[in-house]
């Protein structure tokens with residue numbers, strides 16, 4: 179009896195320890211939303227080199243610090259695009275053209291960009307809208323952005339081909355490629371303001387991001403990244419591109435196509451993205467200098483938000499949930515943000531002196547609006563060194579529906595949740611008008 183009692187007591191003690199450990203584990207994985215607990219890290223100065231020298235001229239920025247930071251972001255975070263990617267020679271095929279789209283205001287064109295001769299291999303279906311009034315003599319500036327659910331979600335027009343999606347045919351089964359459902363038509367229309375973009379004299383090009391790489395751990399094998407896996411290792415090297423790198427590469431391919439369209443002013447192409455695609459837009463803006471303007475919407479962790487602030491999503495949370503987004507080297511910074519040799523303000527600084535707009539939403543705490551603002555502010559010294567007006571405010575502006583700090587680094591925080599709204603598009607258009615010297619601005 180006494181032995182049994184002791185065993186029971188020991189079993190109970192073990193159970194209590196296990197449950198305490200589980201609770202601690204769950205708690206340590208709970209997001210912090212308390213400003214008092216974000217950690218006290220001084221912001222990193224983009225104008226101090228790795229060996230502690232102060233950068234004081236645009237020349238030193240361009241020759242020393244810019245390449246140094248770029249290399250760090252490439253090898254430690256987003257992954258570098260392998261040289262062999264240059265061997266991919268995309269071909270274009272116009273699938274459809276409607277010269278009377280949007281009630282006659284626009285030309286709508288669908289172009290398949292093929293990355294390989296294999297009909298089953300990755301390809302990107304680009305949906306392009308051109309304002310009818312644009313011409314080779316008066317070409318339109320353009321927005322390029324990836325969409326989440328397929329081109330048919332962007333506008334209810336039944337003429338848009340249904341895209342492909344990646345879902346599981348049943349519980350526990352692997353994901354498969356399907357044609358998107360009819361009922362998905364127009365479901366993301368509120369995020370794309372297509373008619374407004376055309377009315378303001380801009381072109382738009384968009385593609386489904388999963389055309390380039392399906393967004394799940396293992397999607398690699400259906401992606402452009404796998405096209406380069408010639409040694410059959412089944413994964414890129416630890417410093418080579420993750421899915422975000424692949425999506426950013428796809429944005430450059432959309433830009434290549436726009437360069438062939440006489441009605442588009444390829445010197446005035448803005449890249450825009452929301453959330454994980456906002457992270458992608460920032461990275462695309464860094465590695466693709468042909469993008470003249472960059473917009474990140476609610477991009478949060480891995481985007482505009484400072485990683486060193488422990489608020490909302492953290493590097494560890496992101497790495498665990500989405501191990502395929504960034505390069506394998508980035509995994510070592512999970513829950514070790516202080517070890518990062520850079521922070522996201524320095525990513526934004528790499529876009530300088532080109533205009534960049536960071537947009538937050540006040541209910542989108544997971545993306546850490548304050549961290550996004552500080553990311554924008556922390557890029558300011560570089561923008562000023564390069565002769566621009568940087569970010570025109572020092573304090574986070576008040577939340578407002580139509581607010582916009584419209585300096586070369588732009589910032590906006592609107593009321594509401596994680597989303598892209600028609601008001602956001604007004605802000606993007608106002609920002610682009612100013613910096614492209616377009617429209618009435």
Ligand code: GCU
Pocket residue numbers: 452453454455476477478479491496499544
């Ligand atoms: C998740 C993820 C974010 C990402 C977002 C999105 O919330 O944690 O990092 O930005 O999805 O892409 O919608």
